[in-house]
Amino acid sequence: NAGVTQTPKFQVLKTGQSMTLQCAQDMNHNSMYWYRQDPGMGLRLIYYSASEGTTDKGEVPNGYNVSRLNKREFSLRLESAAPSQTSVYFCASSTKAGFTGELFFGEGSRLTVL
């Protein structure tokens, strides 16, 4: 039972390049989330998907797009990467939509934009 799996774990991009972070969970969870973690700022919610077929903006959605491909998979796309998007990205999932319970996190993806 892998839990939440993110790929890639490390990525270096040049400004203006695009990339997609992949996330998959095998816990049959309804809700999935993308957070970014920056020093001194904790985790900030980028986008979330309360259930299959729905996505909503979080605290810092600018510069990102998401796709809830199916119940298992939730991808995050950077169309034109900027140095300000250098961060560690975490995908998470949760059992319930709405008033959710515990979040289960992936191991993170460290992205550097030069």
Place this chain on the structure above:
Amino acid sequence: AQSVSQHNHHVILSEAASLELGCNYSYGGTVNLFWYVQYPGQHLQLLLKYFSGDPLVKGIKGFEAEFIKSKFSFNLRKPSVQWSDTAEYFCAVNAKAGGFKTIFGAGTRLFVKA
């Protein structure tokens, strides 16, 4: 804006010292409250959670937290820390008033001296 505030960004303690990390939130109404821990090089994992009932909740590894509704607080405590408690600790809140999104505080880095 809704927010979660953690009072200390860095805490240094000696082994066997007592720990208290402060957390305040600005949401009104019903809330779910969490403390997550991130050990060096690892992803976030749940330490403890409060949904309802007894406002004093116990988590893993001897941690506990007290929910004080009138103070909008959910402080984390441990009577005697160990070197292995060195980690970053995040308070998180999920509230109906916040659109059911889990919002994190900035985190507190704890370093325990052996």
